[in-house]
Amino acid sequence: MVIITEFKMKVAVLVLAIFGSAFAASIGNDVEIPPFRHLELDPIRPSEEPSRRPHLRIINGYEVVPHSINYQAYLVARSSSGAWSCGGSLITNRYVLTAAHCVDGATSIQVTLGAHNLRNAASGQVTVSASTWTMHPRYNSRTIDNDVAVIRLASNVGLTRGIGLSRLPRRSDVGVNLVGRTGRVSGWGLTSGSGSGSNVLLAVNNTVISNVECNSHYGVVRREEICLSGAGGRTSCNGDSGGPMIVGNKQVGIVSYGSRGCPAGAPSVYVRVTKFLDWIQSNSDWRAS
């Protein structure tokens, strides 16, 4: 997670932070690493470690075994005012699941699959244009409610060892309590201090906490959201928005927002996928089971 906003404590102020062009970087010959797009929410309690400095760091993430998260997508979205990057997950050979704030305002989106090191394209890595994308109709950029979107690819993606499908929850998983289980979130973060993108896919694991506990930090977490603890200084802040959070072998979350300043211990908040199975099914060719 990159934080380039000055830390300011305001209660329940929602900020759309589109990271500045200073952090846009081009690595390699042709791979662009635009700034991340990430939503942030000020906690309702002062952080223990407020900082007025930008944090440019990945917080206790680890490099994943290449292609072990073979449904992980890397998105580059563009608009007339610039480009930004996000994560996503391939849910069928035609559709990618992501956060609404990742596609909001985009005029074009490129989706890369089968990647591990963005600096060295893997054999079998593909980049496909999006043909269309659909944000949840009740997505609210101010409150970050219903932060879910699907992207339709211009062509089908062939499934290979390096490109696979995310498993979304089954209908029978709706309502299952995940508190205390381990979640894993993945994405291409920024490396410490350098301000350039992480070349390799990173992940971080932490414990699912209850919304009540999460709300002791944020106050506005809804039933349609699910939180991971920030214990041990491990935070999803290193993951791109829109990327997958899994518990067991199922994607139960979509990276949505975190605490401004990314203070150690702050929980991170995800779209709760079980609340959107019908919407995803209605807006893609994915079918719930």
Ligand SMILES: *[C@@H]1O[C@H](CO)[C@@H](O)[C@H](O)[C@H]1NC(C)=O
């Ligand atoms: C993280 O979680 C994943 C998925 O549950 C698991 O396979 C992996 O062993 C965990 N890694 C660490 C470092 O805890």
